[in-house]
Amino acid sequence: MATAAAISLSPSPQIRRLSASIATPIRSISSLHFDSLRSNSSSLRNPSIRVSASSMRVGTPEKISTASFLDRRESGFLHFVKYHGLGNDFILVDNRDSAEPRITPEQAVKLCDRNFGIGADGVIFAMSGVNGTDYTMRIFNSDGSEPEMCGNGVRCFARFIAELENLYGKQSFTVHTGAGLIVPEIQEDGKVKVDMGEPILKASNVPTKLPANKDQAVVKSDLNVDGVIWNVTCVSMGNPHCVTFGNQESQNLTVDELNLAVVGPKFEHHEMFPARTNTEFVEVVSHEHLKMRVWERGAGATLACGTGACAVVVAAVLEGRAGRSCTVDLPGGPLDIEWKEEDNHVYMTGPAEVVFYGSVAV
Ligand SMILES: N[C@@H](CCC[C@H](N)C(=O)O)C(=O)O
16 A cells, blocks of 8 residues: 655655654554454554555444553654544544643644545644643644634543543543633533633634724624625634624525635635634524534634534624524534523533544654
């Protein structure tokens, strides 16, 4: 099977070294016979033990101990677990022994590549807690930028920590993120409910340069995108979101008809968003049911965005389109979102699943 030949070499020696080393994981990962992980962890010590990509079957590695796999510390290798939350997928790295991410943003870009790498929307690092929190979560987007928060990612993070620490049943953790304190709770059914904190509406803190209303928020404002006037509401869930339900041509979007790849980047890089933005395009199905597609800052079209779904419910309430408790359908599946009146916090509930375990030479 071709491996190294498929790797494009970059000009800088550092990146060249990385490119060459990625040749190993591509062969290893594509050749892992996932069912073998259940009963024979020796295949992990020698991932090329099974070399037939055509025989690859993906199974959930129920019996393997994540902790013992990730405990291995051969220099030059990064052991990871790939997770997804409704198809929003991440490479999870045990980084509890260091205050710096174990790979660089440039390496993250390579690993996230869906053709030449592992393939993911981002890399998440599980680190020790600070200021009394249990853990710290950091994340690199697939373009190497570092966002403040990731909703689907923090659900995966909670399940990853539970695996690392051999914890079962209901568990909750305090997690320090760039968006402040986030509290995920693993429920008995395996889903994760996350206290996502309070939404930020003050325009300058979202941040957006769009003119704010008297409450300093941007709600149902006009945004000119290449001559089309969109109605947008801007919400930060620690990271910036621009939520739209329609434009001058179509007051109520049919999201399946959108050409996301064309319109998404125009929002992301719009001059009104100094830190770029995530954008959610939303269709109101009913007062408790919304459907959205997302263009993520630094990752493009993804199958789901947890912070985005939270921002959508906040925007829908502010625009009087929906109630505080909604099911939000994303391309990868539904999330339950509640913006609680009592504490002003947004709560998100949804799944997080292991996809596979792997090692890459870095
Ligand atoms: N998919 C995530 C959001 C990840 C960060 C985002 N791309 C950004 O740059 O803000 C989620 O589930 O929230």
